[in-house]
Amino acid sequence: MTLVPWEGNEQPRIWETDAGVLNSIGLENIGVAVAIREKAPLWATWKVPVIVNIAGHTVDEYIEVARMVDPVEGIAAIEVNISCPNLERGSLEFGTSAVTAARLTSAVRTVTTLPLIVKLSPNVTDIVEIATAVAASGADALCVINTLRGTAIDVERRRFRLGRPAGGLSGPAIKPVALHMVHRVAHAVDIPVIGCGGICRWRDALEFIMAGATAVQVGTATFTDPDSMISIIDGIEAYVRQCDVADLGEIRGIL
Amino acid sequence: MYKSTMHVLHHERVGIDTFLLIAGAPEVARESRPGQFVMVRCGELPLRRPISVHASSEGSIALLYRAVGDGTTWLSSIEQGQSLDITGPLGNGYSLPDGNGRVVLVAGGMGIAPLCFLAARLAASHEVILVHGARTAAELYEVPGALCEMVSETRALRGLRWIRATDDGSNGACGSALDLALPHLEQADYAYLCGPHGMCVAAHDRVANTIDITRQSGGLYCSPKVRELLCAAQVSLEVRMGCGVGACYACSIPTVQGRRKVCADGPVFRFGDVLWEGICT
Numbered sequence: 396m397t398l399v400p401w402e403g404n405e406q407p408r409i410w411e412t413d414a415g416v417l418n419s420i421g422l423e424n425i426g427v428a429v430a431i432r433e434k435a436p437l438w439a440t441w442k443v444p445v446i447v448n449i450a451g452h453t454v455d456e457y458i459e460v461a462r463m464v465d466p467v468e469g470i471a472a473i474e475v476n477i478s479c480p481n482l483e484r485g486s487l488e489f490g491t492s493a494v495t496a497a498r499l500t501s502a503v504r505t506v507t508t509l510p511l512i513v514k515l516s517p518n519v520t521d522i523v524e525i526a527t528a529v530a531a532s533g534a535d536a537l538c539v540i541n542t543l544r545g546t547a548i549d550v551e552r553r554r555f556r557l558g559r560p561a562g563g564l565s566g567p568a569i570k571p572v573a574l575h576m577v578h579r580v581a582h583a584v585d586i587p588v589i590g591c592g593g594i595c596r597w598r599d600a601l602e603f604i605m606a607g608a609t610a611v612q613v614g615t616a617t618f619t620d621p622d623s624m625i626s627i628i629d630g631i632e633a634y635v636r637q638c639d640v641a642d643l644g645e646i647r648g649i650l
Numbered sequence: 651m652y653k654s655t656m657h658v659l660h661h662e663r664v665g666i667d668t669f670l671l672i673a674g675a676p677e678v679a680r681e682s683r684p685g686q687f688v689m690v691r692c693g694e695l696p697l698r699r700p701i702s703v704h705a706s707s708e709g710s711i712a713l714l715y716r717a718v719g720d721g722t723t724w725l726s727s728i729e730q731g732q733s734l735d736i737t738g739p740l741g742n743g744y745s746l747p748d749g750n751g752r753v754v755l756v757a758g759g760m761g762i763a764p765l766c767f768l769a770a771r772l773a774a775s776h777e778v779i780l781v782h783g784a785r786t787a788a789e790l791y792e793v794p795g796a797l798c799e800m801v802s803e804t805r806a807l808r809g810l811r812w813i814r815a816t817d818d819g820s821n822g823a824c825g826s827a828l829d830l831a832l833p834h835l836e837q838a839d840y841a842y843l844c845g846p847h848g849m850c851v852a853a854h855d856r857v858a859n860t861i862d863i864t865r866q867s868g869g870l871y872c873s874p875k876v877r878e879l880l881c882a883a884q885v886s887l888e889v890r891m892g893c894g895v896g897a898c899y900a901c902s903i904p905t906v907q908g909r910r911k912v913c914a915d916g917p918v919f920r921f922g923d924v925l926w927e928g929i930c931t
Contacts, residue, residue, distance in 0.1 A: 408902070418898070423899045617893070619695075
């Protein structure tokens with residue numbers, strides 16, 4: 396969510412690729428004030444913790460959003476989005492430099508005591524450099540990775556498939572890239588890493604855990620199958636029983 | 651909304667690349683209303699495909715779709731006896747008109763699919779005129795026998811007044827569904843539209859009166875009565891969707907009330923509320 400409502404990007408906003416999905420949503424959202432007023436009371440009744448993803452064009456916007464959500468009942472943690480590829484300014488700009496990523500993390504840290512997760516971009520030269528800088532600036536956890544920048548073209552109409560030249564690629568197509576980055580980051584920082592990128596099945600989730608992830612996120616797979624997260628949890632449970640794993644910590648980061 | 655397995659009872663090609671699929675899905679069939687859609691999982695493709703409900707009764711739903719891309723081409727290969735993973739019914743559906751009166755349904759191309767469901771449901775209570783336009787004769791729709799046999803409500807479709815038009819004049823009148831519908835809209839109490847973006851933009855041009863005034867004699871004039879009727883008409887939209895349930899914002903469109911999601915707030919909108927110039931396909 397952002398300080399004021401965002402309209403998002405022009406249509407078309409989504410295009411399916413081989414084993415993946417390109418999106419150009421542009422963080423359309425109702426804004427932090429309306430979300431707190433109209434959505435958070437419902438979240439407070441849920442049995443699961445709700446993590447809000449925040450974004451902005453400037454450091455001050457991130458700070459203000461974090462300050463507003465900090466005391467709200469029903470919000471368990473903040474994920475700072477410094478990696479959205481679909482904005483003309485803000486977000487990804489903060490995530491492509493270790494200096495700006497660290498500065499933003501420190502600034503948000505000063506206004507909230509909620510667990511602070513920073514979601515990193517794969518569209519960088521060295522994700523480890525940024526991860527270590529963010530970890531040293533007060534982040535409680537890292538989320539690795541956001542979407543990869545990508546393009547698709549309609550050769551008949553000679554146009555981009557999305558309303559903009561580029562969007563963010565998610566889904567199974569990016570899993571090996573995400574797994575590699577999780578592996579590198581998890582071994583370089585002392586804070587938990589949330590693995591993300593193309594996880595569809597329980598085996599995918601276990602790969603990320605063995606690569607060093609403490610938790611995983613599932614996005615695109617829920618479009619394919621709304622029950623995918625339940626299947627992943629059930630599959631992990633069956634695996635640990637079958638393989639006599641008493642705690643996922645036994646297999647976390649073993650590679 | 652249900653996530654269910656539907657069993658294919660009948661699947662036939664009814665046009666060049668158009669298919670009719672009838673499947674047993676009792677919960678979805680019971681709850682489906684005209685204008686709603688289902689999301690169909692197509693093999694291992696990441697995105698489900700939104701397909702409007704064409705007919706529904708006796709525990710079965712019918713889907714009428716055109717095989718145009720990877721998903722619908724995969725779907726067209728499914729055979730009777732196989733199962734499909736669907737979620738639905740989704741979306742708001744059409745509001746049914748009050749009382750009785752004359753209803754004109756304007757369908758362009760595959761827009762006939764949801765409007766047949768509506769027409770069948772209104773047949774007993776309203777005077778229904780169904781105007782269907784297509785590019786060429788082979789793309790016009792004749793209600794298949796299997797549909798009438800397996801989904802009894804659709805039998806009423808054959809008793810309705812159909813007006814058919816083709817862009818190339820190969821069957822019915824030469825022209826667009828909208829052109830042919832105009833004189834009937836003059837006498838109508840309610841109007842419903844579903845068709846390609848171009849048809850909606852053409853209707854919008856009339857409503858907004860942005861057409862060249864000098865072309866009035868060419869049949870492009872739109873009377874105040876028709877303009878008012880079109881503004882209040884219910885239109886079903888098709889844009890590329892992600893989740894189908896309002897979570898991802900991929901299908902968000904601009905309206906006079908602000909951004910709205912076609913999957914969850916629509917797919918049916920008041921025609922005059924949609925900011926057509928802000929929608930590209």
